[in-house]
Amino acid sequence: MFDLLAINPIAFSLGPLEVRWYGIIIAVGIVLAFFVVQKEMVKRGMHPDLLTDLLIWAVPISIVSARIYYVVFSWDYYKDHPGQIIQIWEGGIAIHGALIGAFITTYVYTKRRGISFWKTVDIAAAGLLIGQLIGRWGNFMNQEAHGGPVSEKFLETTIIPDWIMNQMTIEGVTYHPTFLYESMWNIVGLIIIILLRKVNMKRGELFLFYLVWYSAGRFFIEGMRTDSLYVIGELRAAQLVSVVTIVAALVIFIVRRFVRKVDVKYQDK
Helix, strand or coil: CCCHHHCCCEEEEECCEEEEHHHHHHHHHHHHHHHHHHHHHHHCCCCCCHHHHHHHHHHHHHHHHHHHHHHHCCHHHHCCCHHHCCCHHHCCCCHHHHHHHHHHHHHHHHHHHCCCHHHHHHHHHHHHHHHHHHHHHHHHHHCCCCECECCHHHHHHCCCCHHHHHHCEECCEEECCHHHHHHHHHHHHHHHHHHHHHHCCECCHHHHHHHHHHHHHHHHHHCCECCCCEEECCEEHHHHHHHHHHHHHHHHHHHHHHHCCCCCECCCC
């Protein structure tokens, strides 16, 4: 039987270049999300090349911003090792940093092109969850982004497949597969977004739902992880960002629906 514990995080090597499973899985998530979002964009009357042009800017900017975010919240280490700041291939990126970079890039791009920002991000919401739920399996391959040790009772009663729990066993200790919890949370969110599309919510509300849904799940799951970035003391950066995001999204929702009274809906072209 294939032994998942023997998985090498390096998929293959091309001379001195090592290609890791993590990168392959992230790439698969991006490609799948691209096709799903592009199909919906065309359906909603947008130019098929719009997403390609946007990603040319958004992907590299998101990678850089994800690294900057990680370095900022790990400054106690990097201030003494400045030469490692650019060594992104050694690991150390944060999804919140990537999202911040992607959102800013999308806002600037759509404004310069005269395209509705809210329409664009509404359509992209499902793609974001697809990329995130697939990308978390890169953490599985690396045996990372896990929670604390599980109890014997948990192992006896869990319905999580053995092959996942085996991969989360590191040096004889089995840890909570928090990567799996977040991936499953994102799958549920994706299903809800697909259903909400048919409800024909007001423009912008699908994206705001995504922000609240992902942030709520991330807040609780982050509390279980052992590799969190911290702001001050025991205050975790991801939890702080999640709370701020939820509050901001709810305020924007209230303002757009009840103050500005936006009438344009998701399915409007």
